[in-house]
Amino acid sequence: MTDINRVVLVGRLVRDLGNDQRDFAYTPSGQARANISIAVNRSRKQGDQWVEEANFFDVTIWGKTAENLKPYLTKGKQIAVEGYLKQDRWEKDGQKFSKVGIVADSVMLLGGRSDNGGSQSSGGYTPKFQQNNGFSQQQSYQPPADVPSFGGDGGGYSEDIPF
Secondary structure (H helix, E strand, O other), rough: OOOOOOOEEEEEEEOOOOOHHHHHHHOOOEEEEEEEEEEEEEEEEEEEEEEEEEEEEHHHEEEEHHHHHHHHHOOOOEEEEEEEEEEEEEEOOOOEEEEEEEEEEEEEEEEOOOOOOOOOOOOOOEEEEEEEEEEEEEEOOOOOOOOOOOOOOOOOOOOOEEE
């Protein structure tokens, strides 16, 4: 059986992607690298009350995807990340350390044009950046205006539903 290492997260950026070497840099070969952190909230019931629990994850974005997303990665922006887990190991002063992070294969910007109380569009353009052998593909879907929603008028059920 083949091993599986896939992760999908939706969360909010903890800080702006700055120009600091730790946040955004180029490798000696010229490939861009962006290091971001996202907060993913989880609700769980504790006794009779719901408790919010925040988890923080480090994400690395490579190549053209990192370059294209740089201006949009601002604190509080909601994003979806799909990728895989990668464990880094190192030794310092004889002590061994380990850290698990996420390497993004694709990143999708979520929400409207403004997540901070501005006017949000309910549909339309949502950029999705996906790595593909070092090239970035920007994809969006906008349903044609003249195509009715499933079930005709959207409020009832069509007579031709087979179940």
